[in-house]
Amino acid sequence: MIQLIIKRLAIAIPTLIIIIAFVFGLMRVAPGGPFTNERALPPEIEQKINEAYDLDKPLIQQFGIYLSKIAKGDLGPSYKYKDFTVNELILSGFPISLTLGISAIIISLLLGSLLGIIAAIKRNTIFDYAVMGVSLIGICVPSFVLAPILSLFFGLYLGFLPISGWNGGNIYNLILPVVSLSLPQIAIISRMMRSSTIETLNSNFIRTARAKGIPKRRIITKHVIRSSILPIIDYLAPATAGLMTGSIIIEQIFGLPGIGRYFVVGALQRDYTLVSGVMILYASLLMFLILLSDILRAILDPRVKIK
Amino acid sequence: MNIKHYSKDDLDNILSVKGNSLYSDAFKRLLKNKASLTSLIILSLITLLSVFGPYFLQYDFYETDWNSIYLPPSLESGHYFGTDGNGRDLLVRILYGGRLSLSIGIIATLVSVIIGVTYGTIAGYFGGKLDTIMMRIVEILYAMPYLIFVIILMVVFGRNIYLLFLAIGAVEWLTMARIVRGQTISIKEKEFIEASKSLGQSSFLIIIKHIIPNLAGTIIVYITLMVPSVIILESFLSFLGLGVQEPLTSWGVLISEGSREMETAWWLLIFPGLFMVLTLASLNFIGDGLRDALDPKEY
Numbered sequence: 001m002i003q004l005i006i007k008r009l010a011i012a013i014p015t016l017i018i019i020i021a022f023v024f025g026l027m028r029v030a031p032g033g034p035f036t037n038e039r040a041l042p043p044e045i046e047q048k049i050n051e052a053y054d055l056d057k058p059l060i061q062q063f064g065i066y067l068s069k070i071a072k073g074d075l076g077p078s079y080k081y082k083d084f085t086v087n088e089l090i091l092s093g094f095p096i097s098l099t100l101g102i103s104a105i106i107i108s109l110l111l112g113s114l115l116g117i118i119a120a121i122k123r124n125t126i127f128d129y130a131v132m133g134v135s136l137i138g139i140c141v142p143s144f145v146l147a148p149i150l151s152l153f154f155g156l157y158l159g160f161l162p163i164s165g166w167n168g169g170n171i172y173n174l175i176l177p178v179v180s181l182s183l184p185q186i187a188i189i190s191r192m193m194r195s196s197t198i199e200t201l202n203s204n205f206i207r208t209a210r211a212k213g214i215p216k217r218r219i220i221t222k223h224v225i226r227s228s229i230l231p232i233i234d235y236l237a238p239a240t241a242g243l244m245t246g247s248i249i250i251e252q253i254f255g256l257p258g259i260g261r262y263f264v265v266g267a268l269q270r271d272y273t274l275v276s277g278v279m280i281l282y283a284s285l286l287m288f289l290i291l292l293s294d295i296l297r298a299i300l301d302p303r304v305k306i307k
Numbered sequence: 308m309n310i311k312h313y314s315k316d317d318l319d320n321i322l323s324v325k326g327n328s329l330y331s332d333a334f335k336r337l338l339k340n341k342a343s344l345t346s347l348i349i350l351s352l353i354t355l356l357s358v359f360g361p362y363f364l365q366y367d368f369y370e371t372d373w374n375s376i377y378l379p380p381s382l383e384s385g386h387y388f389g390t391d392g393n394g395r396d397l398l399v400r401i402l403y404g405g406r407l408s409l410s411i412g413i414i415a416t417l418v419s420v421i422i423g424v425t426y427g428t429i430a431g432y433f434g435g436k437l438d439t440i441m442m443r444i445v446e447i448l449y450a451m452p453y454l455i456f457v458i459i460l461m462v463v464f465g466r467n468i469y470l471l472f473l474a475i476g477a478v479e480w481l482t483m484a485r486i487v488r489g490q491t492i493s494i495k496e497k498e499f500i501e502a503s504k505s506l507g508q509s510s511f512l513i514i515i516k517h518i519i520p521n522l523a524g525t526i527i528v529y530i531t532l533m534v535p536s537v538i539i540l541e542s543f544l545s546f547l548g549l550g551v552q553e554p555l556t557s558w559g560v561l562i563s564e565g566s567r568e569m570e571t572a573w574w575l576l577i578f579p580g581l582f583m584v585l586t587l588a589s590l591n592f593i594g595d596g597l598r599d600a601l602d603p604k605e606y
Contacts, residue, residue: 015447026463140587142539144546144559145580148566156570238449245454249546253566263455264547267462279455 001295008294012287019283020070023276024063066276075277080269086277089262094281097251097258101243103178108185108239113232115186116193117225123198131190138187143246147180147253164255177254181246185239189232197228230301236293237286244282329601333524336600343596346589353586357405366396380574391564391575400556401579407557408583411472411541412534418476419537420530423483424522428514430484431491442488449481454540461549471550475540483529487522494521524601531594535587542583558583 041049050056057065069076075086119131154176155163162173200206201224209219248260259278266274313321337343380397391397430441460474494500495518503513542559544550551557558579565576 011447018447023459026459136588136591137584140535140584140591141580142542142583142587144543144566145562145576145584148569148576149580152569152573152576245543248455249543252547264458267458268548270462275459279459282455 001298004294004298005291008287008291012291016280016283016287017067020067020276020280021063023279024066024272028059028062028272070280075280076273078266078271078274080266080271080274086273089274090259090277090281093257093259093262096256097247097260099174100177100181100247100250100256100258101240103174104182104185104243104247105240107178108182108189109232111182112186112189113193113225113229116190117197117220117228119190119194120197120201120228121220128194132194135187135190138183139191143180143184144249144253146183147176147250150180151176151254164253177250177256180253181243181250184246185242189235189239192231192235193228196231197224200224200228203227226300230297233293233296233300236296237289240289241286244285329524333597333600337593337596340596340599342592343600346592346596349585350589350593353405353582353589354409357402357409360402361399364396364399364402366399370395380578391568391572397561397574397578400561401558401582404556404558404561404579405582405586407551407555408538408541408559409586411475411557412538414472415475415479415537415541416530416533418473419479419483419533420526422476423480424487424519424526426480427484427487428491428518428522431488432495432510432514432518434492438488442485445481445484454478454543457540457544458547458549461544468551468555471541471544475537479533479537479540483526483533486525486529490522490525491518494518528594528598528601531590531597535590538583538587 047056066076073087075090078084078086078089081089115131115135119128122128151161151163154161161176162170163176165173206219206223209223210216214222244260247258248264250256251258251260252264259281262274263278265271266278337347391400426441426445430438457474457478461471464470500513500517503517508516538558541550541557542562545557545559546563548563551560553560561579562576562583565572565579569576
């Protein structure tokens with residue numbers, strides 16, 4: 001197990017450095033720096049600003065300084081929000097995005113797998129068709145169509161739920177964003193779960209279990225789920241990536257001050273450090289999730305040898 | 308013992324029966340699938356409307372009319388889908404948006420297919436260390452929140468529509484490369500490839516002449532499933548203001564405008580959304596149908 005973790009980390013760290021280098025390079029290649037204004041600054045002042053932010057040094061050296069700061073956990077000052085560091089900005093947005101993301105992923109995993117299993121067991125019944133029909137809608141209706149429609153219906157016509165704002169994490173403010181964020185994932189997961197459960201149900205070891213007279217409920221809880229959940233575990237990291245990008249839009253629509261908002265604002269204003277900071281955070285989270293899904297897989301699937 | 312004697316006519320009859328190719332068979336199976344057939348009709352209708360529709364309508368997509376702002380849909384006014392905040396006819400804008408969304412879908416998909424197929428066949432065919440390295444790269448890229456890369460690309464290089472095609476194509480090729488590689492590995496073990504090799508055919512020609520034609524079915528299925536995800540991606544970017552720019556429009560732009568104004572004018576969100584959802588659903592059904600049709604084992 002420890003070997004697996006070490007091996008994964010050995011891949012993850014160079015990957016992170018490559019990502020940082022890529023984002024760093026791209027932002028520097030772009031025409032126009034963060035301090036390019038329509039009104040030109042006097043050259044001395046520009047010189048001073050560039051010195052203060054290390055922008056006058058050669059690129060390689062800038063990258064070195066940046067990397068060593070990141071290693072200490074310092075993402076640098078924000079170029080646009082002058083009085084804030086990137087750490088402060090991310091810390092202020094992260095709890096919101098995390099609450100949103102974790103609730104969405106838990107709901108989509110639980111509901112998605114549950115619906116998928118039931119649809120597979122009750123294959124070709126009305127329940128199956130209903131689940132698959134709804135999940136088709138979930139796949140075809142992008143979240144940025146769904147979210148406005150939901151808030152129009154529940155927020156404005158029925159007046160049940162608030163349509164925007166964070167309000168200190170009030171549960172009612174969370175419902176609409178979480179639902180519109182998780183519906184597409186529920187759709188994908190339930191379809192995956194359905195097909196993998198059907199496959200498992202048709203396999204030999206299940207037939208053996210049935211022949212031995214094990215009750216159906218027990219076969220499903222003990223044998224089927226353990227094997228059919230594997231594709232879902234592999235899907236954990238892509239699902240999270242999907243939720244991250246989805247949350248950028250959802251935070252925009254529902255006016256939530258999460259890190260997705262900072263990312264878009266940062267990207268539009270060429271706030272190099274802010275964009276790379278968010279990017280690094282996203283990438284590290286994903287690496288962590290890949291590691292997590294590898295470990296889970298190794299625990300659940302005895303065929304995976306822990307190399 | 309009875310020996311049946313064939314006359315010359317009989318033989319001619321037998322020889323004149325044409326064999327069915329794999330693809331014509333698959334096409335017949337596809338047409339038998341009701342969901343796919345309906346989707347095929349809907350998709351063709353939307354495409355035809357987008358391409359030719361604007362010529363038959365009395366309004367232009369950039370034409371503003373300050374006397375008809377936020378007109379609800381009605382038959383009398385000639386604005387069948389209503390108008391937006393600048394008095395522009397929504398139907399025409401949806402059709403123009405459709406042209407753009409569909410062409411981005413097709414072009415970006417082609418870009419990603421070209422990259423993915425080249426990459427996948429090379430990795431799969433040559434195998435060994437090269438394969439390991441190439442697939443490791445794909446694996447790493449796979450874990451990236453790639454949409455965020457597209458956002459950065461769009462910000463860095465400006466909001467250019469051609470770049471949009473390229474940027475989307477450049478991130479969508481990963482799945483294609485993986486699938487193509489897997490298929491290539493299984494095809495290259497077949498006898499006919501060995502025969503071709505023993506005749507001294509070069510690797511390049513084997514890939515072009517023997518491997519890629521055998522991959523065609525898989526590639527077609529994935530194209531139909533990739534076009535919808537590209538359309539969503541474009542809309543996503545346009546929604547953030549990073550995609551298509553005014554006065555041009557796409558379904559994503561229209562939806563994003565619509566969602567901002569839905570309280571005053573619901574039709575601005577519902578109609579573009581409907582067109583987009585119908586297109587995505589049809590493409591998904593066609594993709595599913597094609598997969599079943601090309602893989603008769605499933606029956």
